[in-house]
Amino acid sequence: MHIILVGPPGAGKGTQAAKLVEEFEVPHIATGDIFRSAIKNKTPLGKKAKQFIDQGKLVPDEVTIGIVRERLAEDDCQKGFILDGFPRTIAQADALQDILADLDIELDAVLNIKVSEEEVVRRLSGRRVCECGASYHIEFNPPEEDNACDGCGAELYQREDDQPETIKERVAVYKEQTSPLISYYQDLNLLKEIEGEAGFEEVFNNIKQALC
Template sequence: MNIVLFGPPGAGKGTQAKELSKQYDIPHISTGDILRANVRDGTELGMKAKEYMDKGELVPDEVLIGLIKNRINESDCEVGYLLDGYPRTIPQADALASILGEINKPLDAVLNIDVSDDELVARLGGRRTCSCGESYHMKFNPPEKEDVCNACGSELYQRDDDKENVIRQRLTTYNEKTKPLINYYENLGILVNIDGTGTVDGVFADICKVMDQYK
């Protein structure tokens, strides 16, 4: 099954994708994880991407398209894939359709996790990160000791793109550039809306009901 998991920043795409990857034994392809790894490692690509991420803007297409094409062509995607964080614009969707057509791996469905802007600000603003890679949420998954990582004892920090002013800008960018993809995929007849305001387990169960149709 070839699936895109779609939704605004903070909708829970990454969390759901990781569990869905285990459940259905298909690779989780996350542009966010790839980009953050490059930022953490200080690569040229990472530094270029960070300039845009810190301002709440989308990373340019030329940075992302090559990564996605190479990843989907890897052998573990022969049985299917779960794409998270791409596409984000109509041109990216067109480019993805072209790539998938070349390798005969068209999308089965685009699952849109729907969450309100106010809920998203509350979710993202509570996130804290550690330099060791561990992440927390001050409400939903707090560390044992305030602002200290359970795993290594280092001080936690708030990423620049998790601050409220940047979150609001990210959502504005999403609504202007990415939300039109809802109509794009709806017109193709492959969009499925998922209510993302419930519990993590509840949203997961709703997504599984849809994905079971494509097994």
């Protein structure tokens, strides 16, 4: 099962992808995770990506496309994958089509998880993280003690890209550059629309039905 997840930041793509990994036993390929790892390790790629991410902007294609091509060429992707965070533009979608053609892979579906801007801000602005890698939410998954990591006890913090104004900028960028993907994949008869503001299990069940 070769799937792409599409939706605004905070739509729950990563959460649903984790469930899909269990269901189909294929890798979850999240470009966001790759970038965050590079940023944490202060690699040249990480430093470059951080400049854009901190401003709520998209990482340039020349950085992203090569990473995706290398990952999709790995053996575990022949059975399937869940691609999350790529493509984000029509140019990236065209590049992905070329990559898949070279690898003799066909997409099964593109899942568009729909969430309003108001819900995106509520979800992301409440997120708190720890230097150890743990993640919390002040509403949905609060730590046992206010602003302290359950695991290591360190003080939690809000990432710069989770500030409300930055979130709104990220949503604006998404609408401008990524929304055209909806028409792109509709034309290829691959798009499946998923309502993303329902409960987690309901959203997942709707995804499974869409893939049947």
